[in-house]
Amino acid sequence: MTTRTRAELRRERREAYDAYLAECPARRLLDRISDKWVSLVLTGLADGPRRYSDLGRLIAGVSEKMLTQTLRTLERDGLVTRTVTPATPVRVDYALTPLGLSLLPVMAAVKGWADTHIDDVEAARETYDRSRQ
Amino acid sequence: MTTRTRAELRRERREAYDAYLAECPARRLLDRISDKWVSLVLTGLADGPRRYSDLGRLIAGVSEKMLTQTLRTLERDGLVTRTVTPATPVRVDYALTPLGLSLLPVMAAVKGWADTHIDDVEAARETYDRSRQ
DNA sequence: CGGTATCCGTCGCGATACTG
DNA sequence: CAGTATCGCGACGGATACCG
Numbered sequence: 001m002t003t004r005t006r007a008e009l010r011r012e013r014r015e016a017y018d019a020y021l022a023e024c025p026a027r028r029l030l031d032r033i034s035d036k037w038v039s040l041v042l043t044g045l046a047d048g049p050r051r052y053s054d055l056g057r058l059i060a061g062v063s064e065k066m067l068t069q070t071l072r073t074l075e076r077d078g079l080v081t082r083t084v085t086p087a088t089p090v091r092v093d094y095a096l097t098p099l100g101l102s103l104l105p106v107m108a109a110v111k112g113w114a115d116t117h118i119d120d121v122e123a124a125r126e127t128y129d130r131s132r133q
Numbered sequence: 134m135t136t137r138t139r140a141e142l143r144r145e146r147r148e149a150y151d152a153y154l155a156e157c158p159a160r161r162l163l164d165r166i167s168d169k170w171v172s173l174v175l176t177g178l179a180d181g182p183r184r185y186s187d188l189g190r191l192i193a194g195v196s197e198k199m200l201t202q203t204l205r206t207l208e209r210d211g212l213v214t215r216t217v218t219p220a221t222p223v224r225v226d227y228a229l230t231p232l233g234l235s236l237l238p239v240m241a242a243v244k245g246w247a248d249t250h251i252d253d254v255e256a257a258r259e260t261y262d263r264s265r266q
Numbered sequence: 267c268g269g270t271a272t273c274c275g276t277c278g279c280g281a282t283a284c285t286g
Numbered sequence: 287c288a289g290t291a292t293c294g295c296g297a298c299g300g301a302t303a304c305c306g
Contacts, residue, residue: 010281011281013193013194014193014194014280016193016194017192017193017194018194020194021194025244025247025248025251026172026240026243026244026247026248027172028247028251029243029246029247029251030166030167030172030243030247031167033163033167033243034163034164034166034167036299039159039160039163051267051268052267052268052269053267053268056268059150060146060147060149060150061146061147061149061150061151061153061154063299063300063301064268064269064270065269065270065271065299065300065301066299066300068268068269068270069299075261076257076258076261076262077254077257077258078253078254078256078257078258078260078261079254079257084268088267089267089268090267090268090269090306091267091268092267092268092269099250099253099254099257102246102250103246103250105242106242106243106246107159109238109239109242109243110159110162110163110166110239110242110243111158111159113162113235113236113239114158114159114161114162114163115158115159117232117235117236118158118161118162120211120232121210121211121212121232123211124209124210124211124212124232125209125210125211127211128208128209128211129209143301144301147300169279184287184288185287185288185289186287186288189288196279196280196281197288197289197290198279198280198281198289198290198291199278199279199280200289201288201289201290202279217288221287222287222288223286223287223288223289224287224288225287225288225289
């Protein structure tokens with residue numbers, strides 16, 4: 001006899017759904033590009049390769065830890081390449097792969113919608129807030 | 134004489150950049166749609182209005198708290214409407230606004246890229262992992 | 267220059283319980 | 287049915303210090 005509390009059933013359902021979401025391609029991509037720094041790094045490399053410190057200066061707010069972490073993940077995912085030029089001091093360049101390049105139009109679509117509609121969202125928000133204070 | 138530690142300078146730069154990012158339309162949109170539940174609710178409403186509990190069943194893993202919170206934010210941003218039908222028990226329907234509807238193509242673009250390229254990402258990841266273990 | 271390692275605060279989110 | 291209120295924890299990311 002299987003006896004299960006409501007809480008247990010709910011947890012099982014949640015875990016099953018989480019597993020399903022973990023499989024979902026769109027969900028996974030969204031998780032990636034929605035990362036605070038990913039989009040900035042990607043667009044920062046749109047015009048060509050850049051050095052590590054160059055990127056750090058371009059994306060003024062990023063910490064070394066997060067810049068490194070973001071670049072490593074992007075490299076792992078085949079979106080950017082990391083090229084080390086042995087010298088003193090060492091020189092490391094990052095560049096978009098064709099795969100990474102193919103992602104730019106998607107980012108552009110997001111940016112496009114945002115640029116044309118963000119004012120509407122802003123207006124809606126103000127109306128909403130005013131109506132309940 | 135202004136004396137500032139390196140740490141202070143860095144913090145100021147970070148805060149300035151954070152303020153800049155807070156202004157960036159694309160960044161703001163990305164913050165919204167990248168929310169774990171937003172995309173699911175939006176696509177869940179793509180085929181027409183749905184009741185609260187209906188959405189909860191459709192998106193099996195969501196908690197009541199997060200479903201409510203997500204819907205409230207979307208309503209505030211003018212992306213969905215909330216319609217209360219007084220009865221016993223009460224009936225509440227949610228539907229996309231034209232603005233919310235216009236966001237679906239963007240989501241589709243994301244999904245499109247993910248569906249065609251996620252295998253490449255997966256492959257790159259495996260290659261990367263294998264090369265360093 | 268281009269990182270790595272560690273610590274630690276905060277905050278999103280789920281769990282739980284209660285309501286009109 | 288459609289929520290609201292409160293609590294607690296675990297992950298994320300910033301600060302700091304150190305290394306080849």
